[in-house]
Amino acid sequence: MKNKLTLTGVVVLILSLIIFTGCAEKKSVVTSETAPVKEAAPTPVPKPTPDTTKQINVAPSDTTTIKEAASDQSSLADATAKSPIRDINFDYDNSSIRPDAREILKVNADYLLKHRVSSIVVEGHCDERGTAEYNMALGQRRAQETKTYLVNLGIKESIIRTISYGAERPLYPESNEEAWAKNRRAHFVVTP
Amino acid sequence: MKKIYLISGFIWFACALMIFSHPAAAKVYIDVGSPSFKQIPIAISDFNNKTAGTAKAGDYGMTVSEEIKKDLSLTGIFNLLNKKSFLEDQESITATTADKIRFSDWTAIGADYLLRGNITQNDKEIIADSYFFDVTRGELIFNKKYRAAAGRIKDISRAIASEIMLALVNDEGDFNTKIAFISKKGPKADIQMINYDGSELKNITNHQSIILAPRWSPDGKFLAFTSFKGGRPEIYLRNLMSGTEKKAASFEGLNLCGSFSPDGKNLLLTLSKDGSEEIYMLEIDTLKLRRLTKNYFIDVSPSWSPDGKRIAFVSNRSGSPQIYTMDIDGNNVKRITYEGNYNTSPSWSPQSDRIAYEGLKNDKYQIFSVDAEGSNPVQLTSDSANNESPSWSPSGRQIVYASRKSSKSKIIIMNSNGSSPRTLHDYSGKLAMPSWSPRFK
Structure with a gap:
C-alpha cells in the first residue's frame, strides 16, 4: 500500500x-x-x-x-x-556530479530499479545568469552527465532521454544565490 | 651619394605604389570607425516649395527636410545642426547654386555640409531636386532629382539620406534593414521584427514556446531558429515571404541554431547527438551533416565570418566559456578572448575584421569587440544593465544588442565604437537575441 x-x-x-x-x-x-x-x-x-x-x-x-x-x-x-525522485543540483557553470548529488542519484536509482519504469526524461536546467545559448548547452551537458551516472548505477540506457531547458524554466523566480543554487538542477520525469 | 639614390628611389617607389593603389579619381571618405571620429556637422535647409499656388504644398518642403534629418540621425554619425542657428537671410536661403550660397554663414555655425533642395508636387507625384554642398570647400557634391508617388515622401527622404551616406562614407547606410529578436512574456516566447527606424513592429512566429537565436539567411528571405514548439529543441527554417516553416534539424538531444554560410547554402548547428555539444555544418538542400568540433567540452554558438573563411564559436575547453575561431573545416582553432571568465555570443563585423561579444565584468554582462585575431579588445557598453547578444549592421557602423535591467528590457542600437546608443524598442517582458537583417533591395 x-x-x-x-x-x-x-x-x-x-x-x-x-x-x-x-x-x-x-x-x-x-x-x-x-x-x-x-x-x-x-x-x-x-x-x-x-x-x-x-x-x-x-x-x-x-x-x-x-x-x-x-x-x-x-x-x-x-x-x-515531495517527489521520491529528487532533483540534483550543480555548481555554477559546471556539469560535474557533486558528492551530494551522487548520494541522491544512488537513492533515485535504487527507487527506479525497484519500480516498474517505462521511461525517464532527465531535464538539465541552469540558473538565469549567462547566455541563453550557452546555458542550453550547459543544461544538456548536465542532463547527459546525470544520465551517464544513472546508467552506471544500473538503469537501462534505452529508457533514458535527455533534454535541456537551459535557463528558461527556473524552479524559483528570485534572483539570488539561494534560488540560483536550486535552479541549477537535473530533474527527472518518470513514466511508470 | 649612393644612399641618397637608394632613399629617393624608395620614395619614388612608394609614391608610385600610392598612385597605383589610390587612383587620382578616388574619393576620400570619412573614416567613421576611427577612434577620433566626431559626428559630422550637417545643415539641412527646408526645401523650397516650387509648387505653384497650393497652400498644402508648403508643408512638403519642411516635411522632406525633417524626414531626412530623422533618417540621418538614426545612423549615429551626424550632428544635425538646429535650424534656428542658421544665419542666412531670406534671399540667399533659397539659393541652390554654389555661387549664390554664402558658405561663410555656414562655416560660422560649424557646418561641414549643407543640403538644399526644391520640391514640387502634383496630383500624382512629388519631385525633389536635391543639392548637397561641401561647405568648407564651397563646392557642390551632388545634385540629384527624385520622384515618388504622391504621399510617398518617406521614399524620397530615405533616397536622399542614402545618397548623402554614399557621398560621405561610401555605402548607402542601413536604412533598408530590420532587426529580428525574441520577445518573451512569462514562459512563452516568439520572434518579432522591427524596422531600423523603429517602425512596423511585427510578430513573426506564433510558437508560444521556448524560442532562441533567430538567424537571417544572407538574402533576407529566411529565418532559422530553435524552438521547443514540438516539446524539445528543434531547428526550424521559416520562409518570411510565404510564412511557411519546416524543421531543418531534429536530432536526438540538443538542436541549436547557428548562423548561415555567406552563400546561404549551409547552416551551422550545435548538436549533442554524439554525446557532447559539438558544432556541425548542415547543407540545407541535401541535409548532409558534417561535424566540425570533436572534444569532450561544450562547443556552441557558431557564427560564420562574412568573408566565408572562419567560424567563431564559444567553448569552455579552457574551463570557462571563451570565444574561439576556426577554419570552416574545423582546423586551426584559435582562442580570441582572454580577459574575464565568461565571454559568449560572438558576432562578426561585415568586414570580418572584428568580433563583437558579451562578457561578464563587475557582475554585469557588457558588450565588447575584439580584432578577429584576438588583439585590441574594447569595452563598448558600461552602464548598470545587463547588455547581451550583439549583432552588427550591414554597414558595420552600428551594433544592436539586448539590454536588461530588473524586469524591463530594451533593444538598443549604438555605433560600433559604443557611442550614441538609442532605444529601438522596449518592453515590460523580456527582449533577447536581436539579429540584424541584411539590406533589403
Whole structure:
C-alpha cells in the first residue's frame, strides 16, 4: 500500500510537470497500463496532497487552466520537493556530479530499479545568469552527465532521454544565490 | 651619394605604389570607425516649395527636410545642426547654386555640409531636386532629382539620406534593414521584427514556446531558429515571404541554431547527438551533416565570418566559456578572448575584421569587440544593465544588442565604437537575441 501511494506521488509529479511544460508526454502517462498504478493513471485523484490538488484536477486539454498552472512556480517547487525522485543540483557553470548529488542519484536509482519504469526524461536546467545559448548547452551537458551516472548505477540506457531547458524554466523566480543554487538542477520525469 | 639614390628611389617607389593603389579619381571618405571620429556637422535647409499656388504644398518642403534629418540621425554619425542657428537671410536661403550660397554663414555655425533642395508636387507625384554642398570647400557634391508617388515622401527622404551616406562614407547606410529578436512574456516566447527606424513592429512566429537565436539567411528571405514548439529543441527554417516553416534539424538531444554560410547554402548547428555539444555544418538542400568540433567540452554558438573563411564559436575547453575561431573545416582553432571568465555570443563585423561579444565584468554582462585575431579588445557598453547578444549592421557602423535591467528590457542600437546608443524598442517582458537583417533591395 505504501508502495502504491508513493507511485501515485510520482504520477502526481509527472502530471504536474506535463502541465507545467506543456510537453507531449501526457499521452504515454494517461494511457499507461503499467500494473502498479493502473487505478491511478486514468483519473489520478485518489488521495492527492493538498498542494497539488489544483494541478491534478486540471484536465490536460483545458488550456486556460494549464496557463495558470504553468505560471504557478511554487506548486511545481512543492511537487518537486515531495517527489521520491529528487532533483540534483550543480555548481555554477559546471556539469560535474557533486558528492551530494551522487548520494541522491544512488537513492533515485535504487527507487527506479525497484519500480516498474517505462521511461525517464532527465531535464538539465541552469540558473538565469549567462547566455541563453550557452546555458542550453550547459543544461544538456548536465542532463547527459546525470544520465551517464544513472546508467552506471544500473538503469537501462534505452529508457533514458535527455533534454535541456537551459535557463528558461527556473524552479524559483528570485534572483539570488539561494534560488540560483536550486535552479541549477537535473530533474527527472518518470513514466511508470 | 649612393644612399641618397637608394632613399629617393624608395620614395619614388612608394609614391608610385600610392598612385597605383589610390587612383587620382578616388574619393576620400570619412573614416567613421576611427577612434577620433566626431559626428559630422550637417545643415539641412527646408526645401523650397516650387509648387505653384497650393497652400498644402508648403508643408512638403519642411516635411522632406525633417524626414531626412530623422533618417540621418538614426545612423549615429551626424550632428544635425538646429535650424534656428542658421544665419542666412531670406534671399540667399533659397539659393541652390554654389555661387549664390554664402558658405561663410555656414562655416560660422560649424557646418561641414549643407543640403538644399526644391520640391514640387502634383496630383500624382512629388519631385525633389536635391543639392548637397561641401561647405568648407564651397563646392557642390551632388545634385540629384527624385520622384515618388504622391504621399510617398518617406521614399524620397530615405533616397536622399542614402545618397548623402554614399557621398560621405561610401555605402548607402542601413536604412533598408530590420532587426529580428525574441520577445518573451512569462514562459512563452516568439520572434518579432522591427524596422531600423523603429517602425512596423511585427510578430513573426506564433510558437508560444521556448524560442532562441533567430538567424537571417544572407538574402533576407529566411529565418532559422530553435524552438521547443514540438516539446524539445528543434531547428526550424521559416520562409518570411510565404510564412511557411519546416524543421531543418531534429536530432536526438540538443538542436541549436547557428548562423548561415555567406552563400546561404549551409547552416551551422550545435548538436549533442554524439554525446557532447559539438558544432556541425548542415547543407540545407541535401541535409548532409558534417561535424566540425570533436572534444569532450561544450562547443556552441557558431557564427560564420562574412568573408566565408572562419567560424567563431564559444567553448569552455579552457574551463570557462571563451570565444574561439576556426577554419570552416574545423582546423586551426584559435582562442580570441582572454580577459574575464565568461565571454559568449560572438558576432562578426561585415568586414570580418572584428568580433563583437558579451562578457561578464563587475557582475554585469557588457558588450565588447575584439580584432578577429584576438588583439585590441574594447569595452563598448558600461552602464548598470545587463547588455547581451550583439549583432552588427550591414554597414558595420552600428551594433544592436539586448539590454536588461530588473524586469524591463530594451533593444538598443549604438555605433560600433559604443557611442550614441538609442532605444529601438522596449518592453515590460523580456527582449533577447536581436539579429540584424541584411539590406533589403
